[in-house]
Amino acid sequence: MTKVIETVAEMRQISSALNKAGRQIGFVPTMGALHQGHETLLRRARTENEIVVLSIFVNQTQFNNADDFAKYPSTWQADLALAQKNQVDYILYPKYAEMYTDGYKYRVIENELSQLLCGKDRPGHFDGVLSVVMKLFNIVCPQKAYFGEKDFQQLQLIRGMVESFFLNIEIVPVPTVREKDGLAMSSRNMRLTSEQRAKAPRIHQIITASASPPEAREKLNNEGFVVDYVTDMFNRRFVAAYLGEVRLIDNVQI
Ligand code: AMP
DSSP states (O other), X not given: OOEXXXXXXXXXXXXXXXXXXTOOEEEEEEOSSOOHHHHHXXXXXXXXXXXXXXXXXXXXXXXXXXXXXXXXXXXXXXXXHHHHHTTOSEEEOOOHHHHXXXXXXXXXXXXSGGGSTHHHHSTTHHHHHHHHHHHHHHHHOOSEEEEEGGGXXXXXXXXXXXXXXXXXXXXXXXXXXXXXXXXXXXXGGGGSOHHHHHHTTHHHHHHHHOSSHHHHHHHHHHTTOEEEEEEEETTEEEEEEEETTEEEEEEEEO
16 A cells, blocks of 8 residues: 655655664655656565655756746656555655755755756756755665666766765665666656657767767757757766757766
């Protein structure tokens, strides 16, 4: 039975009791509009933990663009069904006021990697991400937390935060889940028109096939993408590009 928890106080009571009883908690934080990428994280958490907690919270502080926040997809009924199918024990589903009692006066800030790649185009984005993940970790008190390599920069920053603040949580990375045509699954894919959706897999194809970032950038430009960056780092190639209003990101090992 999946139980939906809307308050921080109730979730803290539950996690504290579970911790006391020595029951291992696996945690999957998300912004909802769940797809097979999220489902892969949940399945992994299900096999490795006694209790699985999923959070669904569209975290306003990580959106630098008000329109992107307003248009972020929400599919609550389908999300609930997916959670039930995957035997999630608890869904933490809080409102903004529950999570930000201080009005976001206190933040977790990293000042190196968070300024690069997506951080350049999205000022404050990773402050919002790290701050909400720190809050969620303190509410859910998991032993393990699952993050997708699709958001590789986010994964690295969370690993760094866990190390810097001596958090006793194992961060488990999960490889990117793709559509058959190679497009990385993303909640934002729902916002693509059918024409844009047909073009979107070119991102993965082009970054995989190009010899260098400038070559990939040029090919993407020629096919009508508005490229934010193509950069090689950490033995991987990272890309962010717009199709219309929708910003898509991807990364592959090189
Ligand atoms: P989001 O709801 O987009 O914030 O994502 C929640 C978690 O799911 C993050 O750890 C993401 O990296 C992960 N995730 C999203 N899409 C994918 C995907 N296609 N493959 C693997 N993990 C994903």
